[in-house]
Amino acid sequence: MQVELVYNVIHTQTITGRLKAGEDGAVTVFDGIVRNNTKGRQTLYLDYTAHKSMALQQMQTLADDAVARFGVRDVAMVHRLGRLEVGETSILIAVASAHRGVTFDACRWLIDTLKKQVPIWKQEFFVDGAVWAPGEPFPAELQADSPFSQR
Amino acid sequence: MQVELVYNVIHTQTITGRLKAGEDGAVTVFDGIVRNNTKGRQTLYLDYTAHKSMALQQMQTLADDAVARFGVRDVAMVHRLGRLEVGETSILIAVASAHRGVTFDACRWLIDTLKKQVPIWKQEFFVDGAVWAPGEPFPAELQADSPFSQR
Amino acid sequence: MRLRVLFFGVLRDRFSAEERLEQFPGRTVADLLGYYRAVAPELGTLWGTLAVAVNQQYAAGNVELKQDDEVALLPPVSGGAPCVRNHAG
């Protein structure tokens, strides 16, 4: 199970090549890439930062959960940090298993869940300034002052 | 839109690299690979044959339909024919668009539909003989003697 | 009429890849299926599962054939990812 935060280019083929095993019949890969615009505003580049130790722990937990929930054989999840140019891969999630249905389900669950709870932030640089991407609201049970979070 | 039947190794990274454009934020890739067994019987290699001109037409139609139905930006679909070893890619489907939800939906629809109606057949070679894979039943409207097919 | 008939998949174990039928006595796709079913009745239930393509288009049983049509007899297809039929994948 490859779970990593990296500062250099993500090599899809290396990661999926390492992931595949003889009993696999399907690999579904999600490749998240830096778009050239956000709501029509032209992007120059992005800068990703993370609470690294926590983000890695969270990603490892998600990978374990995906195997347990969907019964897939193995998962690779690599997120890039630092400055990324348009067209570069910010995240690669690959899921391998004997049958394809679960690889689609697990891959989609992983990216959807990562986007809600793994502590990584994106700053977008445009020709006319920079903004922190607004982010997805935390699930109620993770929010610090939520009435649902009285654990 | 890259739609191809090939006899050599499928290079995922080349195909997805060519597919990506600046406005894309997501690429979902399905990589179908030769398993080392079928129902526990050890596979030596596979041999794929096709009704080539018809298969290409069908694949092109599916790619066009995926763009129309799901609103994705572009699709690549490459199927390999001939002899394939365990671990090699038999089919690669990649779907690129600004947002990820539709890339998952379109990619899954493409592989599910391809498996039902694109005229390609697989012969499996085991240590103790060869069999033609049973295949998925045709949708009723494609079957020649179906009562639903009186077009 | 004269037809070019193509055989695929498991049909290749019984027929050649391509056959020129110089004097086909029937009229429709269903007639052609009946003709070959009579030639190889030992293929049994396979005959009920076939699709037929006329000039690279799927064709129903009542489609009329024309001189020099290419007719392909297609067993259930098995391209794509290597999944077995009775699995969720």
Added chain:
Amino acid sequence: MRLRVLFFGVLRDRFSAEERLEQFPGRTVADLLGYYRAVAPELGTLWGTLAVAVNQQYAAGNVELKQDDEVALLPPVSGGAPCVRNHAG
């Protein structure tokens, strides 16, 4: 008590990445949020959207802090694929 406080995302525009709080007067995660909210009330509604991690674990408002805890203030996260919030993707 003494705490190590980490700031992320948009909070970095207002605070440094890390701050050592030598004499935190409160007791819980909610107290700490209240403390910083009083320092930077101009951040407004952002305060209501934060999550807090204590020693790398998400923690609710009523969690008690201990000497030398690492407490991270986390705005809504935006890692992964570059999708905007109000889209289907």
